[in-house]
Amino acid sequence: MLLALIAACEIAFWAILGAGLIARYLLRRRRLSTTLLVAVPLVDVVLLVATTADLARGATAGFAHGLAAAYLGVSVAFGPSLVRWADERVAHRFAGGPKPWRPPRYGRARARYEWREFGKAALAWAIACGLLGLAILLVGDAGRTEALAAWIGRLTIALAIWAVWPVSHTLWPSRPKAGASSDA
Numbered sequence: 392m393l394l395a396l397i398a399a400c401e402i403a404f405w406a407i408l409g410a411g412l413i414a415r416y417l418l419r420r421r422r423l424s425t426t427l428l429v430a431v432p433l434v435d436v437v438l439l440v441a442t443t444a445d446l447a448r449g450a451t452a453g454f455a456h457g458l459a460a461a462y463l464g465v466s467v468a469f470g471p472s473l474v475r476w477a478d479e480r481v482a483h484r485f486a487g488g489p490k491p492w493r494p495p496r497y498g499r500a501r502a503r504y505e506w507r508e509f510g511k512a513a514l515a516w517a518i519a520c521g522l523l524g525l526a527i528l529l530v531g532d533a534g535r536t537e538a539l540a541a542w543i544g545r546l547t548i549a550l551a552i553w554a555v556w557p558v559s560h561t562l563w564p565s566r567p568k569a570g571a572s573s574d575a
Contacts, residue, residue, distance in 0.1 A: 393456065404434050408427075460519045463522060472511065509554060523542055
């Protein structure tokens with residue numbers, strides 16, 4: 392059931408975001424758009440409440456409980472930039488806005504970009520691990536929270552792997568091929 396709720400929350404995130412952007416750029420209803428875009432984080436609140444309630448009822452934490460914490464961390468850390476990303480594209484396509492921003496491809500600018508993205512990933516990791524740790528403490532039964540502890544390990548490994556990108560772009564910055572234009 393919790394896995395279905397996670398999927399529904401992901402769908403709701405994009406549906407509410409899409410509705411907000413349609414209201415803003417196609418219907419020209421700025422107030423409605425703002426209301427819808429402000430409602431996007433409420434999807435996370437629904438998931439947090441449902442997950443907490445499930446554990447409070449005595450459920451043994453499983454894969455879905457850990458996935459919910461990971462989803463919440465990623466949603467909070469990356470949500471604002473995803474909204475900006477979508478807004479830029481819809482504004483460009485339907486409202487004559489400027490071309491959407493593209494990440495730099497080369498040099499120090501690319502390394503800075505990769506470190507910023509890693510910072511978001513680290514924030515997502517901290518939020519998710521904080522939620523997992525809090526759930527472990529609140530449940531207070533190691534037998535019921537083994538899956539949550541395993542998620543902390545998974546997320547830590549994922550963050551360590553993610554660190555390869557900014558480190559590699561810092562130590563070995565990419566350069567444009569001979570004859571190619573530079574967008575650094």
